[in-house]
Amino acid sequence: MKRFCIKPILWTLGGMAGFVALYLGAAWCCSRIAIPAEAAAPQEVTIFIKSNGAHTDIVLPVRSGTTDWRLKLPCSNNVSPDTLYNWVAIGWGDKGFFIDMPTWDDLTLGLAFRAAFWLGSSAMHVTYYKEVYVNDLCRRTMISREQYARLVEFIEGRFRRAPDGSFINIETDAAYGLSDAFYEARGRYNLFYSCNTWANDALAACGQRHCLWTLFDKGIFLKYK
DSSP: OHHHHHHHHHHHHHHHHHHHHHHHHHHHHHHHSEEOOOTTOOOOEEEEEEESSSOEEEEEESEETTEEHHHHSOGGGSSSOOOOOSEEEEEEEEHHHHHHOSSGGGOOHHHHHHHHBTOSOEEEEEEEESOOOOBTTEEEEEEOHHHHHHHHHHHHTTBOBOTTSOBOEEOOSOOSSSSEEEEEBSSOOBTTBOHHHHHHHHHHHTTOOEESSOSSHHHHHGGGO
8 A cells, every 4th residue: 555655746747857857958958059140241239148147148239220229228227327328238137036146045936836837927137337357257248239129129029018108117226326217128038947047048030059949058058268
């Protein structure tokens, strides 16, 4: 009788272990498959790919061509009213992770479960910078104006909008510094679509080197050594 009761438990644990192994294996393999950049595109606009070690942002010039991000993402939403910035970093992710988990020490089982299984909502994190420096966690690349227009369209498409068309600021004290703010976003973070998946899709949208699929920032940065 005891053996009969233990069998389903062992099958369940074995199935879970198999799923985790398959999941992580697929994530590793797909992140190593590189999709090349579009050929012969003019190098006209500088962008950066920036990570904090876990989460990837796309960094854009504050003003390029007809786009001035300060008009869409006002610096008045930041702690500091300063507007003299040259770069803006934009990233998508789970709202709970962004706002309720300022450090990894704040991660709870509830936050992780909601994010993994489509139960949370999402947010855009926007940070302004005066300077951006290339290092192991920040890479520079050049794209054409046409590619930049596609990148802007992709990023703007993930923001939720108010009836007047403006982006919806999330009023919170959870800012990471003096020059960042959060905005409501579309879509849901889940086991198969992370903040880094979004950043990888942003690179794909503007014809840059990217992974077949990735959950982690390392897959992206391997393409930009």
